[in-house]
Amino acid sequence: xxxxxxxxxxxxxxxxxxxxxxxxxxxxxxxxxxxxxxxxxxxxxxxxxxxxxxxxxxxxxxxxxxxxxxxxxxxxxxxxxxxxxxxxxxxxxxxxxx
Numbered sequence: 001x002x003x004x005x006x007x008x009x010x011x012x013x014x015x016x017x018x019x020x021x022x023x024x025x026x027x028x029x030x031x032x033x034x035x036x037x038x039x040x041x042x043x044x045x046x047x048x049x050x051x052x053x054x055x056x057x058x059x060x061x062x063x064x065x066x067x068x069x070x071x072x073x074x075x076x077x078x079x080x081x082x083x084x085x086x087x088x089x090x091x092x093x094x095x096x097x098x
Contacts, residue, residue, distance in 0.1 A: 053082035
């Protein structure tokens with residue numbers, strides 16, 4: 001969780017983000033998802049791998065409300081679809097203020 005949501009775990013003590021981090025810390029995570037392999041008969045190789053997982057439902061179940069889920073994903077290194085971001089653009093707000 002710390003790798004996916006580092007902004008939560010670096011938040012100012014007592015802030016809302018720190019409270020969310022405390023609820024996520026040391027939790028066992030189970031995601032529902034699927035993986036699709038596209039096979040090329042001619043080359044006899046996998047030519048595409050597509051994965052899909054639902055982090056949104058998992059976090060909603062753990063946190064209990066959409067506002068906290070939104071705070072968790074705002075600045076996360078992973079998307080709600082479980083895709084690791086390669087572009088870590090700017091964060092709209094700082095967790096030290098929430």
